[in-house]
Amino acid sequence: MAKEPDALEAIVMAEARFHGEGYQEGYVEGTHAGTIEGRQYGIQQGAKIGLEIGSYLGFSMTWLGLLHKHSDDKHSKKIKVLESLIELIQKFPHQNPTYDRLQEDLDRIRGRFKQVCSLLHVSSDFRLSREGSALSF
Template sequence: MAGQQGAEDLFDSILFADERFRGEGYQEGFQRGTKRGLHNGWRHGASHGANLSSEISFYYGFAISWKCLLEHQSDDRSRKRLRALEALLNLTQKFPLDDPQSVKLQEDTEKLRAKFRQVCSMLNVPTDFKDYIRTAEGTSF
């Protein structure tokens, strides 16, 4: 009996080897996939966060520069432009940079972009943020 039991155990281990290896392979693949997914997600989030931060910093610098240029003007048109610039500055300073999971992040971003387009329209300057970056990248010192 003992010899027959040993043969059955050997037969069972051969028979179930495929299933066991498939399960082990699945677990190993799942672990590697999870690790790679987390890494790719982190990289993607860091990239988008850097782009958004760069955009907001640009709006802030843009508004400060124009404010300095217009603050000594006293005509009505300049005062309206200054109020719009102040509103843009206010939006950049209140932007939730420290909370990337804010439910209002998309809404706040759209408000900021809309205010930037409004200010650019008032100042008669191009509204595409990328146009300013392209110009800056083409400059060599």
């Protein structure tokens, strides 16, 4: 014969049951909210990196065009370094967010950009803000 549940036991065990149910609901909700927040953060950071790299590419292409117009032997080193920066940017994996050497390659691009700025005697002060990017010369 099956034993009927004791009313007193149900009351005593209610706290543990509600605690477990609340934990499960909170875990599911937190996982969902974390996924949404992580996606938004990833989009935001990706946009910042894209803006930075795009600015470097535009800067490099412009200077390369200017130096080719006034091409002589004294600009050959500048042109080579600009071309290597453009090559690094073009090889950067824009479509692969799981690329394991993303930070290393980004640091390499930033270093080459600073080298280019030094050779061109231009300030490399690059800032990202809500208003957009700012290269100050």
